[in-house]
Amino acid sequence: MDKYNEPLDTIFHALADPTRRAVVQCLVKGPAPVKELAAPYNMALPSFMKHISVLEQAGLIASQKQGRVRTCTFNPDKLAAAEQWFEQQRAIWASRFDNLDNLLTTLQGETDET
Amino acid sequence: MDKYNEPLDTIFHALADPTRRAVVQCLVKGPAPVKELAAPYNMALPSFMKHISVLEQAGLIASQKQGRVRTCTFNPDKLAAAEQWFEQQRAIWASRFDNLDNLLTTLQGETDET
DNA sequence: ATTATACTTATCCATACGGCTAACTATAAT
DNA sequence: ATTATAGTTAGCCGTATGGATAAGTATAAT
Secondary structure: OOOOOOHHHHHHHHHOOHHHHHHHHHHOOOOEEHHHHHOOOOOOHHHHHHHHHHHHHOOOEEEEEEOOEEEEEEOHHHHHHHHHHHHHHHHHHHHHHHOHHHHHHHHOOOOOOO | OOOOOOHHHHHHHHHOOHHHHHHHHHHOOOOEEHHHHHOOOOOOHHHHHHHHHHHHHOOOEEEEEEOOEEEEEEOHHHHHHHHHHHHHHHHHHHHHHHOHHHHHHHHOOOOOOO
């Protein structure tokens, strides 16, 4: 059964790793070649390349080879897609008190809310 | 080596699964018992409970047992923490053109930007 | 007192993940 | 022409993940 069929699956999975988040955090500042991105990590290149592939397949970054150097660039679209999901949840959460029934039900369990 | 030491690791990993995202999406509307949350999924209860545990250990939800029923509630703090990471990246990405050097460097590769 | 409900605990299983090394390819650099 | 650089390809390995079943526990319902 095809896991990661939904885009959000791949995106969140890609971001669930500290190395990969750091790579994104580096690429939002501007494009960079793989070698440069890999430098800070005490990791074999093939291992690092897997992270790059995961990010690329998630659509969070793109890459192109020129000569023997592969340069990676950040792609803002997919990050925005993930952010949207958060906004959705926050919107629903914020609208909890829209009707009185919800309010009363909720207040039975909690007293400290923003 | 302790993976998932950083909160964001656990949070994003928790959200990388469609079932777990759906549970969150359900709980933002209000608290619900495990049985009710599990109903839509054709999944054995122990399997489903694992998802609940993952969400709870990530801090995205909380749960308490009353009688034989365990009721789950959404916790907005951790979701906000994750959202912050996105905002950070977006901020850095938006400030790419702050100095001319970056602008010129970047324009070499791209021509269509928002 | 018995039975049904709502989990819980304990295993088990196949696959995915994150790391590695070794060997290969292709492009600079000398 | 040789050598160094920057990836790439192909395996291997231990652990984690997402699912399952089977049996147990504690609480409500009858």
